Amino acid sequence: EAGVAQSPRYKIIEKRQSVAFWCNPISGHATLYWYQQILGQGPKLLIQFQNNGVVDDSQLPKDRFSAERLKGVDSTLKIQPAKLEDSAVYLCASSPLRRQGAYEQYFGPGTRLTVT
Amino acid sequence: GESVGLHLPTLSVQEGDNSIINCAYSNSASDYFIWYKQESGKGPQFIIDIRSNMDKRQGQRVTVLLNKTVKHLSLQIAATQPGDSAVYFCAENMNSGYSTLTFGKGTMLLVSP
Numbered sequence: 001e002a003g004v005a006q007s008p009r010y011k012i013i014e015k016r017q018s019v020a021f022w023c024n025p026i027s028g029h030a031t032l033y034w035y036q037q038i039l040g041q042g043p044k045l046l047i048q049f050q051n052n053g054v055v056d057d058s059q060l061p062k063d064r065f066s067a068e069r070l071k072g073v074d075s076t077l078k079i080q081p082a083k084l085e086d087s088a089v090y091l092c093a094s095s096p097l098r099r100q101g102a103y104e105q106y107f108g109p110g111t112r113l114t115v116t
Numbered sequence: 117g118e119s120v121g122l123h124l125p126t127l128s129v130q131e132g133d134n135s136i137i138n139c140a141y142s143n144s145a146s147d148y149f150i151w152y153k154q155e156s157g158k159g160p161q162f163i164i165d166i167r168s169n170m171d172k173r174q175g176q177r178v179t180v181l182l183n184k185t186v187k188h189l190s191l192q193i194a195a196t197q198p199g200d201s202a203v204y205f206c207a208e209n210m211n212s213g214y215s216t217l218t219f220g221k222g223t224m225l226l227v228s229p
Contacts, residue, residue, distance in 0.1 A: 004159070031215060040124055042205050042219030043160065055214050091159050095215050103215055104150055107159030 002026065004108035006092050012114045018080040021111045025073070025094030031055075033105060034067055034077050035091040043091055049075065050097065082115045089113070124203060126224045135193040137223045139206035144187060148209035150217065151180060151191045155202045163191070163204075193225075201227045 005024040013019050025032050031050050035043035046065065048056040051072040060067070064083070069075040079086055089112050093105040129135050141149065147168040152160035166173045166180045166189075173180050179192040189206050203224050207217040 040222075042207070042222050044219070045216060048214065048216060050214070056216055093159075098215075103148075104162045104165055105215065105217060106162065107152075109157075109159050 004092055004094055004106055006090075006108035006111055008111055009109065010112050010114075012116065013082055015084055015115050016081040018078065019082055019113060020076050020078045021090050021092075021113075023075045023077070023092030023108060025075070025092070026106055028096065029094035029106070030072070030097035031095045031105075032069055032075050033093040033095075034075070035093065037089045037091055037110070039088070046077070079113075082113075084115050087113055087115045124222050124224045126226060128226045128228065129196050131196065131198060131227055131229050133196050135191075135196045135200070135225060135227075137191045137193075137204050137225065139189040139191075139220050139223075141187050141189055141206065141208045141220070142218070143208060143210045144184070146208040146210050149180070149182060149189050150207050150209075151178075151189075152205045152207065152219075153200075153202045154205065154222075160205060196225075196227050198227045198229055201225055 007022050033048050034046045036046050037043045046060045047067045049069040052069045067077045089110040091107055091110045093107045095105045150165040151163040153163050154160045164175045164178050164180050166182050171182050177194045181190045203222045205219050205222045207219045
């Protein structure tokens with residue numbers, strides 16, 4: 001089974017520029033997550049989709065971050081404009097939709113963003 | 117100890133030793149817990165999970181113990197190998213109705229041959 005795919009793997013931009021990340025989840029997984037992981041910390045959830053609807057975006061800085069999941073499969077996360085503190089690894093994860101209860105999430109390799 | 121900024125708690129062991137990594141979780145209503153392993157430059161990898169109606173679960177070389185009284189979770193790795201060197205995160209689902217996970221701060225495990 002193919003895992004979660006992300007691109008690009010690395011990105012360096014200057015502050016105030018824009019950047020977009022792409023994620024392709026595991027086939028058939030209804031739920032998709034975007035996390036931000038700052039060096040030395042655990043992943044922090046930015047946004048969670050169930051199919052193509054948002055179920056949690058409470059920690060997404062909506063003035064500069066946006067995400068979409070068209071057709072309930074691939075997703076893109078955008079930052080516009082970027083700030084120095086956005087330097088982090090952006091992880092995408094997916095999980096199957098179960099009838100009840102939480103289940104493990106499967107993570108992609110991440111995109112390392114450096115803002116200079 | 118507690119991690120501050122870039123300073124992760126670190127556990128150093130010898131190859132073949134048993135390792136115990138501890139985690140304090142925050143929400144007494146959490147009903148699902150999970151351990152992830154993260155190697156440098158990679159995404160977190162699932163190790164083992166446990167639901168709140170259990171206090172112990174075993175996998176291959178790994179055991180997770182859950183103590184709900186003190187909100188404590190531990191991961192035991194038997195016969196630790198150099199390939200086990202990584203950062204280990206615990207995460208909890210705060211019974212939100214969705215599979216939302218809240219991650220802890222992580223512990224770095226260093227295994228020397």
